[in-house]
Amino acid sequence: MSGEPRTVRGTPLELADLKKGKVFTTAYVPKIQYAWDTGVAIGRYLEELKNGRLIARRCQRCQRTMVPPRMFCERCFRSTDEWVYVQDTGTVNTFSLCYVSWDVRRLKTPEIPAVIEIDGASPGMGIMHVLGKVNPKQVRVGMRVRAVWKPPPQRTGSITDILYFAPIKGKTTKVGTAKKPR
Amino acid sequence: MPNRVAIIGVGCTPAQPTTPYLSFKELMFQEAERAYLDAGIEASEVESFVTCAEDLNEGLSIFDEYTPDQLGAVQKPMHTLTQDGLHGIADAVMQIQSGLVELVVVEAHSKASNILTPEWILDYAVDPVWNRPLGFNPHAIAGLEMNVFLHETGITPDQCAHVTAKNRTNALRNPLAAYPARTAPGDVADSPYAFYPLRETEMARTADGCVVVVLASDDRARAGKSQPVWVRGVGFANDSSTLESRDWIRAEYCRVAAQMAYRQAGIHNPGRDIHLFEVDDTYAYKELQHLVALGLYSRPGDAGRAVASGVTKPNGETPVNVSGGALGMGLTLEATGLYRVAELVAQLRKQAGARQLPHAKVALAQSWRGVPTTSGAVVVLSSE
Numbered sequence: 001m002s003g004e005p006r007t008v009r010g011t012p013l014e015l016a017d018l019k020k021g022k023v024f025t026t027a028y029v030p031k032i033q034y035a036w037d038t039g040v041a042i043g044r045y046l047e048e049l050k051n052g053r054l055i056a057r058r059c060q061r062c063q064r065t066m067v068p069p070r071m072f073c074e075r076c077f078r079s080t081d082e083w084v085y086v087q088d089t090g091t092v093n094t095f096s097l098c099y100v101s102w103d104v105r106r107l108k109t110p111e112i113p114a115v116i117e118i119d120g121a122s123p124g125m126g127i128m129h130v131l132g133k134v135n136p137k138q139v140r141v142g143m144r145v146r147a148v149w150k151p152p153p154q155r156t157g158s159i160t161d162i163l164y165f166a167p168i169k170g171k172t173t174k175v176g177t178a179k180k181p182r
Numbered sequence: 183m184p185n186r187v188a189i190i191g192v193g194c195t196p197a198q199p200t201t202p203y204l205s206f207k208e209l210m211f212q213e214a215e216r217a218y219l220d221a222g223i224e225a226s227e228v229e230s231f232v233t234c235a236e237d238l239n240e241g242l243s244i245f246d247e248y249t250p251d252q253l254g255a256v257q258k259p260m261h262t263l264t265q266d267g268l269h270g271i272a273d274a275v276m277q278i279q280s281g282l283v284e285l286v287v288v289e290a291h292s293k294a295s296n297i298l299t300p301e302w303i304l305d306y307a308v309d310p311v312w313n314r315p316l317g318f319n320p321h322a323i324a325g326l327e328m329n330v331f332l333h334e335t336g337i338t339p340d341q342c343a344h345v346t347a348k349n350r351t352n353a354l355r356n357p358l359a360a361y362p363a364r365t366a367p368g369d370v371a372d373s374p375y376a377f378y379p380l381r382e383t384e385m386a387r388t389a390d391g392c393v394v395v396v397l398a399s400d401d402r403a404r405a406g407k408s409q410p411v412w413v414r415g416v417g418f419a420n421d422s423s424t425l426e427s428r429d430w431i432r433a434e435y436c437r438v439a440a441q442m443a444y445r446q447a448g449i450h451n452p453g454r455d456i457h458l459f460e461v462d463d464t465y466a467y468k469e470l471q472h473l474v475a476l477g478l479y480s481r482p483g484d485a486g487r488a489v490a491s492g493v494t495k496p497n498g499e500t501p502v503n504v505s506g507g508a509l510g511m512g513l514t515l516e517a518t519g520l521y522r523v524a525e526l527v528a529q530l531r532k533q534a535g536a537r538q539l540p541h542a543k544v545a546l547a548q549s550w551r552g553v554p555t556t557s558g559a560v561v562v563l564s565s566e
């Protein structure tokens with residue numbers, strides 16, 4: 001065997017050939033739309049976001065307080081029992097610094113999605129959100145944060161009624177001190 | 183069928199045009215609780231789970247990621263089939279017969295009311311290069327099929343109208359039905375054409391709903407507290423679906439699936455050996471085409487004569503879609519086949535209330551995946 005790759009019969013194509021229309025292609029843009037029923041648990045959750053509050057559900061059997069709320073406990077496989085309000089403060093469980101946006105643009109200032117363990121919910125129970133008003137270099141696991149809400153008239157009953165979570169001044173704890181999930 | 187398998191529990195919500203009060207997860211949890219209670223089991227005992235769902239219907243990719251919590255399937259074997267629920271039954275039967283597990287749950291649901299552009303999803307199923315650019319509504323495929331089906335078999339539009347009339351009237355006795363209505367064949371003939379020769383009233387309307395079925399091995403079923411219904415045979419098949427060259431007249435996918443199920447069940451004369459049929463009637467003529475493919479008639483034209491003379495009514499010789507079918511109950515997307523199964527289980531357990539047939543012991547459910555597909559499945563059940 002020589003080191004040369006075997007040549008294959010065919011027509012070489014480059015991007016320029018495609019642009020010149022040398023190859024037939026078919027384009028199609030689907031216009032599919034949905035409107036999902038939020039149901040009992042998430043419906044109430046969104047309603048309370050509009051009120052500027054976070055609400056959770058408690059399972060009496062495993063004693064967990066679950067946020068976002070759900071009407072069933074996936075561990076005990078039974079209906080959850082009661083609504084409880086939880087705080088809009090919490091601890092960063094994990095985060096990422098995203099230097100590429102969802103539409104694949106390079107970002108100078110990173111977006112910072114994070115899972116925030118909410119005060120009043122069970123350990124390991126958090127909500128997915130983004131961090132803001134923070135120097136990316138100073139974000140740490142275990143950092144204490146608080147929700148920054150939209151002004152009430154601008155809230156729509158959406159997870160984006162919270163603009164972002166921002167550090168609570170002077171409350172940054174050391175790496176690795178976040179409570180371990182059970 | 184070696185290594186017998188039984189259905190030991192069913193949970194199903196009434197099919198309804200909309201279900202705004204529950205999320206799909208809450209709907210599934212509710213029916214899972216009902217099915218496990220019916221089966222006399224705890225969720226923790228279930229060893230494997232199958233859900234049947236189509237990502238495009240859900241509006242969620244990789245839908246199996248969204249199903250374990252509400253079924254009690256966390257940290258357990260589970261997968262999603264992009265198929266009608268009857269394929270899920272076949273899947274569960276194979277898992278149990280292989281000796282892998284003894285207790286399997288099959289789930290399918292519909293949140294059709296959440297899809298704002300159902301025609302676009304159908305369009306997405308049509309070949310993107312040489313069919314989609316033509317721009318016709320994909321339901322036209324049913325019009326094309328019905329036209330040549332009637333032409334070749336001699337079945338008449340009036341006979342097809344009897345299917346709608348029968349099924350929607352049957353649905354009046356079914357509290358689970360979304361679209362019951364006392365309907366006469368004349369009412370159908372008066373309704374406008376949608377896709378000639380197909381009329382509007384001959385097309386099943388979509389509904390929301392959820393069905394959960396628990397299947398068990400022979401040992402497990404006989405040791406349990408619930409009344410088992412035995413799976414005697416399962417079959418599934420696809421034909422070549424190319425619109426330009428498909429078989430428009432015979433539903434070959436249904437014939438092949440039925441032969442597969444009949445072989446396992448030892449059925450030689452389906453018209454005599456099977457006492458009750460729940461078959462796909464997404465479009466009224468489909469019920470007749472499927473009954474022909476199931477081998478009920480020596481001449482295809484007999485299917486039309488049978489429905490017109492009442493043979494397939496609940497009090498007739500061969501009851502078909504006593505539940506109301508999809509025309510009466512609503513088309514519940516991937517759950518459609520499981521609603522057919524739920525009816526058979528109720529009938530074979532003698533729990534069908536006002537619809538109860540006195541002598542049904544062996545029954546058949548059949549599904550079709552809708553236009554533009556040639557995909558179908560058959561399940562044969564018996565009370566003994």
Ligand SMILES: [Zn+2]
Pocket residue numbers: 059060061062063064073074075076077
């Ligand atoms: Zn619990």
